[in-house]
Amino acid sequence: MSIATAAPELGVKTRIEYDDAPVRQFMIASIGWGIIGMLVGVLIATQMGVWQANFKTSWLTFGRLRPLHTNAVIFAFVGNMMFAGIYYSTQRLVKARTASRLLSQIHFWGWQAIIVAAVITLPLGLTRGKEYAELIWPIDIAVALIWVIFAVNFFWTLARRNEPSLYVAIWFYIATIITVAMLYIINHLSIPTSWTHSYPIFGGVQDALVQWWYGHNAVAFFLTTPILGIMYYFLPKAAERPVYSYRLSIVHFWSLVFIYIWAGPHHLLNTSLPGWLQSLGMVFSLMLWAPSWGGMLNGLLTLRGAWDKLRTDPVLKFFAAGITFYGMATLEGPLLSIKSVNAFSHYTDWGIAHVHGAALGWNGFMAAGMFYWLAPRLWGRRLHSVAAANMHFWLGTVGILIYTAAMYVSGITQGIMLGATKEAGTVLSYPNFLDAVTSTRILMHLRALGGLMYLAGFIILAWNIWRTARGAQAVNGSIEVYVPEKPATMGLGGGFFNAPVIYTTLLLVFLSGWAALPTLPSGLSIVGLVATAMAMSMHKEFTKTSWSAWYERLLENALPFTALTTVAVFIGGLVQIIPTVMISTANNVEGMRQIPYTPLELAGRDIYIREGCYNCHSQQIRTLVGDVLRYGDYSKLGESIYDHPFQWGSKRTGPDLAREGGKYPNSWHFFHMRDPRQISPGSTMPDYPWLFRDKTEIAALPNKLAVQRRIGVPYKMMTDAEIQEACATQAGLIADDLKNAGAEVPPEREIIALISYLQKLGKSEKVTPIESMQAAAK
């Protein structure tokens, strides 16, 4: 940094060299991990059609690799891409070099170490058993720490900025940093039982709500808001014109940030989740249509007058297609949140088509567009091959279309077949679940083909950028700026304790009171509403102050702005989670209460979670005719209250298992786990030979039971010897039963524990309201 000239009216003129080394590092990491994540995706897509691709190896099965695929794509590919975009654009938007190279490096290498840890632990079956939140607790702590380091570096850079205003892209980054931290910490609250295992503190319906509050908002605040920030910076850059409507971008930001956080329950429609939460999730999901399309149109219209460049410029081509996919995904998302549509689409491949349209189209194409724009600038050389970039675009586009078309057809086929009834809705048209599996087999091959084409496109990108950078000198951007005198900062107090905020809060409280409270308090709320409006009017009249100045200053002060964003995202979370956590569990079991697992069954459940069975099997019978006819009475709230973590699932590649217990003899499960096709011809489930070889981990059970007691499962105190004896007795009974059926296996093997768990599923006790109240009192 060197001082060139001084101009008193503008401040001191300074040349700033940006720190673009982390941008290069994160970009290269994103491309590398992206290819690995997509490669794993192609493998597990192949496993859907060819069961032999599981290779009879524990660490290559679908159940263990699917979490690796999702985590690699979300946190490694998009995560690194997001960091590259944020480090590049933030420096330029605030005209300041990133505050600390050391923190950037800790951030980069720490994040890569986390990904490597995930790549090792997930195939080993070390998992928390919650989708997109599978990483074990030591890695979770590392994620939180590295995220905080990223946040410190980001806000430190903002504090040193030479541009007073905060461009809207910075707002999206702030919302991302705050909300991801909040979501990640709350959904990962667990109590460890060992260095590699823990149980979440939430269970059953509470865990389901917290999980999908997190899961949905991982989509919102990890895969959407940072990419929108990137769109608002890089699209005007590439199109060489300002965003179509800056006003619309402000409305887009506040509406999106405020609404998104409420929509999580749409992942749990027609389940045991309380009805009011389902309605809330559906209504807010529908409201998302408006801001999402506002943003999408704002992006596309930024290309006004530049559409002709799309023929030749691969960057704009990727951006335009990416934003179009964003529009399609955000049209489809609310549609799938309508209860009746969701009844058809949920648990089928329709959901898979939806997320891949968004991930491959929106995230992947925005990443590609950004990388093609960045590479020539970061290495000071023209892109090696525009033709190759164009080939990447068409390979990727056709790949997405083949993939999603196959999944839409498959999802609709599954929805029709699994829900179809005859004889006035009393009999299933396709009682054998496997009919839906075998009918869609060819589509699974097409899915793998589409994925392979998309992967090939990214390999071309990697080659193209490598050739661009090879032998070139890395170039850091620099700029001459006038360092302005620091304006008086607003501070948190100034941000919140002022007339506009206080009057607005009072109006909001009275408005809510009028709408929600019974007659008398409602009437008083109207009085309060009118009184506040009059006081506000008189205040303005007497003081002659302009309240818009407060808002204008807020936009130049990162701290109160961040606080306001935090409040906006907190409200939605609090309204949903607090009532659900506070709701008296024992009073609301809907007449059925889960019987806690025996020690052996708990060990079996941990094996079920380790193998990732929840990736293909749900444990939730919805309030739908097709579900009830196929699986039995719909799932009651109390039937999973002791499940830490819940295992309701999100996709049925195999049938629901909520009432699996007692449906088949022990020997059925024995032979089915050894060779699924022997029992269910046409099944795509892997063989599990290691379950017949490995011993159940009984030694860990005392710790596990102690933690279960701490999180509220009513286990009586047992000594280690009593636990071992209980396991040995139950395992012995199952082993004897198997022997009588011609299936001999020693009682200490994992298959015995797993069978004991599967046979427990759906075993609950009936309780009357009086009994449940007595239980709550105890």
Place this chain on the structure above:
Amino acid sequence: MFHRILVEEWQRALSVMSICIFLSVFLINLIRVRRMSQASITQLSKLPLEADDHA
């Protein structure tokens, strides 16, 4: 055919309150955006276009 409503009395207010809160946020935001000066809007929208030696 199925009954699935589980509401304790005080939770009935939450859905209504949620909508009220959102509408307030949206309307206030809309008013503020409409009242922002054109000069400020133009200056903000051009921020990404300011060139460094990478652009």
